Amino acid sequence: MSLSGPSLPFLRADAAPLAPPERRLSDLPLTVLVGVTGVGKSTALSALTGADPAMRVLPDRREVTDAVMILPATGGAPVRDREERFRLTARYRQEHPGGMAQALGSLVADVRHWGEAPVFDGLRGLDEVRFAADSFPAWRFVALGAPDGVRVRRLLGRADSFDQVTAGSGGTLRAELAALADVEAVFTPAELDDLAGLPAQGFAPGDVLAKVRIVVSERRNYDPHLQLAGAGHDL
DSSP states (O other): OOOOSSSSTTEEOSOOOOOTTEEEGGGSOOEEEEOOTTSSHHHHHHHHHHHOTTOOBOOOHHHHHIIIIIHHHHTTOOOOBHHHHHHHHHHHHHHOTTHHHHHHHTOEEEHHHHOSSOEEEEEOHHHHHHHHHHHOTTOEEEEOOOOHHHHHHHHHHHOOTTOBOOOOOSSOHHHHHHHSTTGGGTOOHHHHHHHHTGGGGTOOHHHHHHHHHHHHHHHHHSOSSOOGGGGTSOO
């Protein structure tokens, strides 16, 4: 199946022999950003491309996810809700343990467009990083992290229409935050108190709840506190 098109230009995932200007991404010295939403990947990406204007940035994780994992599973229907996307990508990982790393490494790139050392934003979770480090020795990684409370505030400030989950149905914000599944594994009661106070700074309670739900969902699916040294690789 060819994936070349508006969403993944000059890339394909079929098994046809390589043309002279093509290389497998698995063989190229990619620079890969590692981190979940709100840790500063966009800032790091701007710094990398600012230092080297010739550096080309591959379609991001969201675009590759849509083309390789989401749209094939839904018959071409787009999915905006973040938790539903997590569910579909988790199903993909059941069949492809390398997750996004495996999906990305399967692609073939036209290096006349992408160059010989492009950048990808980004991988998440120890399983993806370990798979990439084991399978694609030419890749290099830039790991980024931020406290979860900071991530919530960054999500509130960036106004990205993609950051959507179903909002709460009523009640006090503090009670709705406490009722989120697995929230106690991510935020302390004191941190939840601070988050519940964000509407006093001008943020809508529904937006606060939605962003906290995104952070908790990502922690459930991808551990942002990677112990990279423990993976046995110098990343």
